[in-house]
Amino acid sequence: MEIPSRLVLAPMAGVSVQAFRRQGRRFGAGLVCSEMVSCAGIEHRNERTLGYLRVAADEHPLAIQIFGSEPRTMAEAARMVEAAGAALIDINFGCPVRKVTKTGAGATLLDDPERACRIVSAVAEAATVPVTVKMRRGLRDGSRTCLEVGPRLVEAGAAALTLHPRSAHQMYTGTADHSLTAELVDLVPVPVIASGDVTSRADAQAVLDRTGAAAVMVGRAAQGNPWALREILDPDAPPPTREEVVAELILFMRETVRELGERRATSFLKKFYGWYLGHGRFPRPFKQELVQLATLEEVELRLLAAAPGAHEVLDRLEAELPSGDDVLLDLPISIYGGG
Numbered sequence: 347m348e349i350p351s352r353l354v355l356a357p358m359a360g361v362s363v364q365a366f367r368r369q370g371r372r373f374g375a376g377l378v379c380s381e382m383v384s385c386a387g388i389e390h391r392n393e394r395t396l397g398y399l400r401v402a403a404d405e406h407p408l409a410i411q412i413f414g415s416e417p418r419t420m421a422e423a424a425r426m427v428e429a430a431g432a433a434l435i436d437i438n439f440g441c442p443v444r445k446v447t448k449t450g451a452g453a454t455l456l457d458d459p460e461r462a463c464r465i466v467s468a469v470a471e472a473a474t475v476p477v478t479v480k481m482r483r484g485l486r487d488g489s490r491t492c493l494e495v496g497p498r499l500v501e502a503g504a505a506a507l508t509l510h511p512r513s514a515h516q517m518y519t520g521t522a523d524h525s526l527t528a529e530l531v532d533l534v535p536v537p538v539i540a541s542g543d544v545t546s547r548a549d550a551q552a553v554l555d556r557t558g559a560a561a562v563m564v565g566r567a568a569q570g571n572p573w574a575l576r577e578i579l580d581p582d583a584p585p586p587t588r589e590e591v592v593a594e595l596i597l598f599m600r601e602t603v604r605e606l607g608e609r610r611a612t613s614f615l616k617k618f619y620g621w622y623l624g625h626g627r628f629p630r631p632f633k634q635e636l637v638q639l640a641t642l643e644e645v646e647l648r649l650l651a652a653a654p655g656a657h658e659v660l661d662r663l664e665a666e667l668p669s670g671d672d673v674l675l676d677l678p679i680s681i682y683g684g685g
């Protein structure tokens with residue numbers, strides 16, 4: 347499978363909704379990922395979980411990431427994910443959050459390589475699309491587990507590996523140690539994607555040069571800031587104008603409402619205001635003001651009042667997007683659980 351650029355948009359729970367992924371593709375990410383989806387949720391046809399499996403036509407190539415601890419349910423989930431239209435199935439062996447690790451899923455599987463391999467081979471057998479794995483360096487600080495487990499996962503069927511070289515214990519503190527990424531690249535015959543602390547073109551270039559990785563993955567730097575992706579790909583790209591920022595935020599809000607419904611979107615979007623309006627783009631109290639408004643309609647009006655020229659940019663953006671019916675792929679109705 348060919349990825350059109352060496353830049354991947356990271357899977358982020360609570361962030362990587364379809365609107366985020368489609369925007370990432372527009373700004374040059376060669377591959378975008380869903381947030382991690384629970385295989386137990388898929389097995390039980392949980393309405394909200396199935397909502398994560400909605401794939402838009404213009405977000406391809408898309409990886410859908412699944413997590414779980416049972417090879418059989420992971421394989422079953424993989425079949426659903428493939429039917430939903432994923433170009434890749436990614437398996438999460440990196441999540442450090444207790445709610446996930448206590449079920450034996452996520453990063454804990456790095457300490458149980460046999461089970462991890464059984465999961466990968468069950469998923470690879472069930473799927474016809476490539477299966478990839480995203481992992482951390484190991485559970486404990488200083489761990490080099492990823493270097494032992496990585497090659498075994500490839501033997502079990504992983505077609506690429508993404509490494510976020512922090513320990514699970516570290517969560518997001520400290521720095522990503524990409525010397526491990528370089529070692530992993532030397533050990534495995536498949537593409538390795540480097541994740542962690544890439545925020546600029548200079549970082550991306552340094553990590554690619556230093557590790558020999560096939561691509562870099564960008565997460566937090568792209569939250570409310572798709573221009574980070576554009577800057578990484580094009581050193582001459584100008585910073586966004588205030589009008590562009592407001593137009594992208596409003597488009598993101600509208601798309602998110604379409605996806606999550608007004609009620610869920612209203613609380614989901616609150617964290618994005620600061621992310622979009624920060625970076626010295628708008629004064630800080632402006633964000634506070636938006637968060638306190640009761641409806642998204644009021645937020646839109648306030649944003650447009652702050653940057654009236656955004657109307658025009660927004661009209662242009664909306665005209666360029668494929669319209670409603672073209673967006674959702676023609677898939678089995680059973681997966682559209684709503685939510």
Ligand SMILES: Cc1cc2nc3c(=O)[nH]c(=O)nc-3n(C[C@H](O)[C@H](O)[C@H](O)COP(=O)(O)O)c2cc1C
Nearest residue numbers: 356357358359381382480510541542543564565566
């Ligand atoms: C809010 C948040 C949610 C995340 N959720 C996931 C997830 O669902 N699956 C996953 O593999 N990684 C997840 N990650 C980790 C990121 O994909 C990425 O590896 C990590 O943030 C390091 O990259 P960065 O420095 O570019 O942010 C998450 C990170 C953040 C900040």
